[in-house]
Amino acid sequence: MTSLVMLSGGLDSTVTSCIAKSRGAGQDLHAISFSYGQRHGERELEQAGIIGETLGVKSHQFVRIPFNENFFDGATSLVVGDKQEFNVPTPPKAGTEEGIPNTWVPQRNMLFLTYAFGYADTIKADYIYTGFNAVDYSGYPDCRPEFVLAATQALNLARKRFVEEGHTISIETPIIDKSKVEIIEWGILLDSPLNLTYSCYNGGQKACGECDSCQIRLSAFAQVGIADPTEYN
Amino acid sequence: MTSLVMLSGGLDSTVTSCIAKSRGAGQDLHAISFSYGQRHGERELEQAGIIGETLGVKSHQFVRIPFNENFFDGATSLVVGDKQEFNVPTPPKAGTEEGIPNTWVPQRNMLFLTYAFGYADTIKADYIYTGFNAVDYSGYPDCRPEFVLAATQALNLARKRFVEEGHTISIETPIIDKSKVEIIEWGILLDSPLNLTYSCYNGGQKACGECDSCQIRLSAFAQVGIADPTEYN
Numbered sequence: 001m002t003s004l005v006m007l008s009g010g011l012d013s014t015v016t017s018c019i020a021k022s023r024g025a026g027q028d029l030h031a032i033s034f035s036y037g038q039r040h041g042e043r044e045l046e047q048a049g050i051i052g053e054t055l056g057v058k059s060h061q062f063v064r065i066p067f068n069e070n071f072f073d074g075a076t077s078l079v080v081g082d083k084q085e086f087n088v089p090t091p092p093k094a095g096t097e098e099g100i101p102n103t104w105v106p107q108r109n110m111l112f113l114t115y116a117f118g119y120a121d122t123i124k125a126d127y128i129y130t131g132f133n134a135v136d137y138s139g140y141p142d143c144r145p146e147f148v149l150a151a152t153q154a155l156n157l158a159r160k161r162f163v164e165e166g167h168t169i170s171i172e173t174p175i176i177d178k179s180k181v182e183i184i185e186w187g188i189l190l191d192s193p194l195n196l197t198y199s200c201y202n203g204g205q206k207a208c209g210e211c212d213s214c215q216i217r218l219s220a221f222a223q224v225g226i227a228d229p230t231e232y233n
Numbered sequence: 234m235t236s237l238v239m240l241s242g243g244l245d246s247t248v249t250s251c252i253a254k255s256r257g258a259g260q261d262l263h264a265i266s267f268s269y270g271q272r273h274g275e276r277e278l279e280q281a282g283i284i285g286e287t288l289g290v291k292s293h294q295f296v297r298i299p300f301n302e303n304f305f306d307g308a309t310s311l312v313v314g315d316k317q318e319f320n321v322p323t324p325p326k327a328g329t330e331e332g333i334p335n336t337w338v339p340q341r342n343m344l345f346l347t348y349a350f351g352y353a354d355t356i357k358a359d360y361i362y363t364g365f366n367a368v369d370y371s372g373y374p375d376c377r378p379e380f381v382l383a384a385t386q387a388l389n390l391a392r393k394r395f396v397e398e399g400h401t402i403s404i405e406t407p408i409i410d411k412s413k414v415e416i417i418e419w420g421i422l423l424d425s426p427l428n429l430t431y432s433c434y435n436g437g438q439k440a441c442g443e444c445d446s447c448q449i450r451l452s453a454f455a456q457v458g459i460a461d462p463t464e465y466n
Contacts, residue, residue, distance in 0.1 A: 107351040110391050114347055118340040142391035150390050154383035158343050158375035 002028040003172075004120045005057075005129040006112055009033070009048035011197040011217060012131030012175060015187035017055055019174045020129040022190055030123050031057040032116050036065040036108065043205065047198040054193050059123065063115050109142035110151060113171065117155045120169050129172045135179050148173055180220035188226075195229035206231045235261040236360040236405075237353045238290075239345055242266070242281035244430040244450060245364030245408060248420035250288055252407045253362040255423055263356050264290040265349050269298040269341065276438065280431040287426050292356065296348050342375040343384060346404065350388045353402050362405045368412050381406055413453035421459075428462035439464045 003025035005017045020029055033048040045062065052060040109132065116128050132143045141147065152171045161167040175183050187194050199217050200207035207214050209232040221228040236258035238250045253262055266281040278295065285293040342365065349361050365376045374380065385404045394400040408416050420427050432450050433440035440447050442465040454461040 106354055106393065107347050107388070107391055110347045110350075110388060111344070114340050114343045117343075121339055141393060141396045144390070147387065147390040150383065150387035154380065154387040155340070155343060157377070157380040157383050158340055160339065160374060163374045 001025055001127070002030070002123060002125040003127040003129055004030045004032055004116060004123065004125040006116055006131070007031040007033050007048050007052060007057075007060075008131070009044040009046070009051060009197065010131070010199045010213075011180075011187070011194065012133055012183060013048075014051050014131075014194070014197045015183050015190070015192050016129050016131040016175055017051070017057075018187065018190040018192040020127070020172070021055065025127065025129075026056075027058075028125075029055065029057050030119075030125065031055075031060045032063065032119055033060065034063050034065055034112055034115070036105070036111075038105075038203075043200075043203045044198055047196055051193060051196050054196060061119050065111060065115070107142070109140075109147070113151050113155060117159070117169060121159060121161060125169065126167075127170050127172050129174070132173045132176050133178065133183075134176050143176070145173070145176060148176070180216055181223045184220055184224050188224075197230060199230070204233065206233045208233055234258055234360070235263070235356060235358040236362055237263045237265055237349060237356065237358040238362040239349055239364070240264040240266050240281050240285060240290075240293075241364070242277040242279070242284060242430065243364070243432045243446075244413075244420070244427065245366055245416060246281075247284050247364075247427070247430045248416050248423070248425050249362050249364040249408055250284070250290075251420065251423040251425040253360070253405070254288065258360065258362075259289075260291075261358075262288065262290050263352075263358065264288075264293045265296065265352055266293065267296050267298055267345055267348070269338070269344075271338075271436075276433075276436045277431055280429055284426060284429050287429060294352050298344060298348070340375070342373075342380070346384050346388060350392070350402060354392060354394060358402065359400075360403050360405050362407070365406045365409050366411065366416070367409050376409070378406070378409060381409070413449055414456045417453055417457050421457075430463060432463070437466065439466045441466055 001024055003020045005013065005020050007013045007017055017029065017031070031048070031052045033045055033052075035045055038044070049060065113128070113130075120128055132148065134143045134145065148171050156162045156168050159167075159169070175186070178186070184194070198207065199213045201211040201213050202208045207230055209218065214232070218228055234257055236253045238246065238253050240246045240250055250262065250264070264281070264285045266278055266285075268278055271277065282293065346361070346363075353361055365381065367376045367378065381404050389395045389401050392400075392402070408419070411419070417427070431440065432446045434444040434446050435441045440463055442451065447465070451461055
């Protein structure tokens with residue numbers, strides 16, 4: 001059994017990687033990580049590389065995706081793009097927004113999945129694991145189960161092995177309906193390297209502790225009753 | 234009504250652009266073109282730019298997509314990638330292959346569509362026109378109507394305007410079931426700039442006249458009974 005995990009370097013995808021390993025993908029776990037001009041890109045990918053090594057992935061593919069303002073109309077705060085001076089909104093602090101957060105990046109998950117499917121066929125993977133989560137970020141349209149189902153169908157229909165052999169690749173989303181507290185608890189159970197994970201939207205060497213992502217994470221660790229092992233400013 | 238056409242610089246997408254214009258998209262027709270390390274990339278995109286100007290598109294977005302051998306396992310002859318020395322198979326001459334031709338690029342059309350959907354929301358398009366064709370290249374899994382339907386569903390489910398307003402983007406494939414002869418005849422009827430189109434897989438200044446793509450095209454023009462206005466070696 002061969003699995004490919006989409007590993008961002010954050011908490012969710014790291015726990016998801018450990019879940020994949022616990023399901024028997026240990027010997028054949030590969031990783032793929034994406035750089036898309038995200039605000040916290042280099043810092044996050046650095047951690048993704050370290051986490052991949054720690055988990056002993058068989059290969060780790062890094063993909064630099066061209067994203068620029070033309071694809072977002074200034075609508076996302078998460079992408080700085082090639083032009084570092086591009087005027088993007090600031091990521092929100094927790095609880096200050098209604099609707100879809102401005103950290104959402106249009107079609108990002110479909111791009112990730114499409115590259116993942118391409119690589120999955122190269123390494124002959126049967127499963128793609130993602131840390132998509134529809135609870136804490138319920139406003140992200142492309143983190144919902146109905147999107148994942150539709151994407152699975154479309155991406156398989158485009159595959160040679162599906163057409164010729166009926167082979168399907170399954171998108172596994174083990175934490176899609178889990179709260180951050182449950183994800184951390186699952187991570188601890190599987191001895192995940194939570195100390196290596198980096199979730200901050202701002203991309204400093206240490207996490208800011210103030211952005212939406214840091215706040216959700218800190219609050220969840222507090223609820224679990226242990227200290228967040230990541231370093232904060 | 235605003236439409237976005239995926240314009241490669243070839244015959245199919247050029248006629249498709251003219252079909253979009255004939256349907257009333259003339260005032261608000263935008264174009265998007267992709268560079269993905271394709272063998273014939275620069276030459277094709279040069280023509281795409283000229284054709285876009287000739288048709289008076291309102292904007293033309295060029296996207297450089299990172300494709301490399303890791304995504305293809307040497308399986309495609311169409312992509313040379315960043316490493317120009319990468320050892321790829323030679324494109325087949327017409328009629329020498331069975332099954333899916335080695336010119337097929339895994340997940341290419343889903344990548345194109347995903348970028349097109351991202352840009353479509355930036356320019357507030359309602360339609361995306363593509364020259365996908367399931368006749369001459371019936372071996373391409375991602376040129377089939379069932380793929381297009383599934384992709385439409387997945388890509389819309391990922392959109393903010395779909396979630397918030399129920400707005401859908403339709404993928405229009407007016408020539409999907411047309412033969413090359415019918416496409417050329419339709420193109421002539423609409424006064425398409427067929428003389429500007431470039432279809433050769435080999436990417437020389439003039440078309441080679443020998444590859445699969447050139448052969449299909451030359452044969453179709455012969456059947457229509459007019460000379461192919463493109464320059465050949």
